[in-house]
Amino acid sequence: MTPYLTEPRAWQESWDRQQEAYLPDREHRLAAVLDVVDAVAGGGAPRVLDLAGGTGSISLRALARFPGAEVTLLDLDPVLLAIATASLGDRAAIVNADLNRPEWTAALPRAGFDAVLTATALHWLTPERLSTLYAEIRTVLRPGGVLVNADHMPDDGLPGLTERLVARADAGRDARYAAGAVLSWRDWWDRLADDPVLGPLLAQRRAVYPDGHHVEWLPPVSWHLEALRAAGFREVGTVWRGGADAAVAAVA
Numbered sequence: 001m002t003p004y005l006t007e008p009r010a011w012q013e014s015w016d017r018q019q020e021a022y023l024p025d026r027e028h029r030l031a032a033v034l035d036v037v038d039a040v041a042g043g044g045a046p047r048v049l050d051l052a053g054g055t056g057s058i059s060l061r062a063l064a065r066f067p068g069a070e071v072t073l074l075d076l077d078p079v080l081l082a083i084a085t086a087s088l089g090d091r092a093a094i095v096n097a098d099l100n101r102p103e104w105t106a107a108l109p110r111a112g113f114d115a116v117l118t119a120t121a122l123h124w125l126t127p128e129r130l131s132t133l134y135a136e137i138r139t140v141l142r143p144g145g146v147l148v149n150a151d152h153m154p155d156d157g158l159p160g161l162t163e164r165l166v167a168r169a170d171a172g173r174d175a176r177y178a179a180g181a182v183l184s185w186r187d188w189w190d191r192l193a194d195d196p197v198l199g200p201l202l203a204q205r206r207a208v209y210p211d212g213h214h215v216e217w218l219p220p221v222s223w224h225l226e227a228l229r230a231a232g233f234r235e236v237g238t239v240w241r242g243g244a245d246a247a248v249a250a251v252a
Contacts, residue, residue: 153224
């Protein structure tokens with residue numbers, strides 16, 4: 001059994017700050033994602049699947065906003081799952097499963113979710129696998145349930161402006177790194193290697209991802225909308241945009 005992580009809040013905060021260097025409007029996008037859940041749940045206690053949920057950033061915010069929510073977090077990364085498990089405790093079901101395999105649905109404790117939420121997490125899947133995954137997600141939603149995927153999804157009609165927006169964001173992030181205001185992705189993992197609980201899990205992580213983890217396949221928003229329609233969702237559209245990023249929603 002993995003030793004208990006004694007300071008999960010510190011690592012969760014560190015992860016959030018590292019992610020915000022890439023996504024300065026991260027809290028705004030996550031709030032917009034939860035607005036969709038609120039609309040679907042109708043003020044009740046939603047059943048939420050945090051897909052590729054990592055350290056539990058979405059799950060923690062969902063539980064804060066909907067105290068009675070029934071939350072399930074699914075991921076494969078042993079390091080991030082250790083942080084999520086320690087942070088969430090018994091407030092969420094934690095599932096270790098690989099989204100590259102269709103069997104991931106069988107690992108869930110239930111189906112019939114009101115919402116499946118994911119953010120900046122599915123861009124490492126191949127186009128073929130993501131198309132299929134969208135169809136699989138529809139099967140674990142209740143009728144009328146919703147999938148929301150927030151990621152880098154540029155607007156097809158604004159290629160030049162998008163390029164300038166991305167360059168502006170990159171310059172701001174580099175300035176923050178240079179000033180020591182936040183850890184980079186690589187620095188975060190280097191710092192984690194010194195933790196007595198999380199550090200030893202890095203070997204397990206390398207076994208899970210022997211060829212690395214980030215494919216960084218980032219199609220425009222139109223690709224996602226077409227793939228969601230092809231997956232059988234009856235309503236598909238964009239519910240949030242910030243610069244080159246967007247959140248698409250699909251109603252089962």
